Amino acid sequence: MAGIIDSGICNLSSVLNAVRLLGFAAESTSDPDALPRYSHLILPGVGSFPKGMESLRALGMDQSIIAAAAAGKPLLGVCLGMQLLAGEGAEFGPTRGLGLIPGKVDLLTPSSAEFRLPHIGWNDVKPVGDFRLFRDLPDPVPSFYFVHSYGFNAPSAAEVSALTDHGGPVVAAVEKDNVYGVQFHPEKSQRCGLALLTNFMTRC
Structure with missing residues (x-):
């Protein structure tokens, strides 16, 4: 069962x-003590980095998420949820x-005014290497739906699992051990999002 963190x-x-559409059991939770009972955790989020943290x-969820990840539980951060996986936010x-x-x-610092912020809409995503989230997707060049103005800057390319372009390369996904993050919204990205x-x- 997936626990969707509220x-x-x-x-x-x-x-x-x-x-649930994919046939998996899922429920939402705002109880930090409930996380151990789920097989997988998903951390969605919208808004600013400071408000997210x-x-x-305030819920006591931060330490519970860290403990669950340390115990090996698969964790997927979505949009702001991916950004919160980082060590620091500048917003x-x-x-x-x-x-x-x-x-x-x-x-984000696009190369020209042609690329407006926020970055909103569909954009092609290029997987980097053989990361589990992007295996066997239905389209050879997967496209996903984005809404964001801030991006994840990883000091090591080893944790970057996919890139997109918005006036320059933008990290679209990250992965480290059992922790995964996607900047886009898979739940709004039709068949590629559902496959992910x-x-x-x-697979995770």
Whole structure:
């Protein structure tokens, strides 16, 4: 069963419905003590990095997420949820993140005004290497739906599992051991998004 973490600043229903549509049991939870009972955890999120971390800390969910990841539980961060996996976010000043994947979240800096912020809409994604989330997707050049102005800067390419382009390379996904993150919204990305969620539930 997937536990969809309810931080109070995320759109739970679309993620919950997508996982259930694929035939997997799933429920939402805002109880930090409940995380051990799930086989997989998904951390969705929208909004700012500081608000995201503030909500997790207010619930006591931050330490529970860190403990679950340390115990080997598969964890998928989606959109802001991926950004919160980083060590630090720069939005509205430095804010400490969960520190599960090395990196810092900074404002995107496209190469020209043609590429507006926020980065909204469908964009092609290029998997880098043989990472489990991106295996056997239905389209040879998968496209996913993005909504964000800040991006994940990883100090090591080893944790970057996919890139997209928005006036320059943008990290679209990260992976480290049992912790995964996608900047896009798989639950809104039709068949490639559903295939990626299936990979998370069956291969991770």
